Amino acid sequence: MVFSIRRWTSRIVFIVVFTVLLFVVTGGYRWLADAISPIHPYREPRGAALKVFVNDPNSPDSKNAADRLRWFYWYGE
Template sequence: MVFSIRRWTSRIVFIVVFTVLLFVVTGGYRWLADAISPVHPYREPKGDAMKVFLTDPDSPDSKDVADRLRWFYWYGE
């Protein structure tokens, strides 16, 4: 079996160029995604800002089915 050095070098060059371009494109895509993405909404506030939230009230402990259904439909839990 005859091995052509030109054919193998062209294949190796193709693989190297493909790999380099793949890294360039994926790096560019990551940079573009970071540049376009919005600011993280759940990060800790800076300065005098405060993050305020309302906790859900405790569920009723009664065994009445109507109260439990009312609670479920009102709060979705």
């Protein structure tokens, strides 16, 4: 079996360069995503701001299909 050092070194260099570029691109993508992402919507409000949420009311007990369909379209459940 012929073992070519030149061929193996070029393969190793290719794998190393590919890995380095992969890390650079993924790091750049993460940085870009953090830079353009909006403010975190679930953070604690500052100042006089209040974070308010509404619990969904209970589903209707009636077995009427129209009521159930209306409930589904209104609340998405």
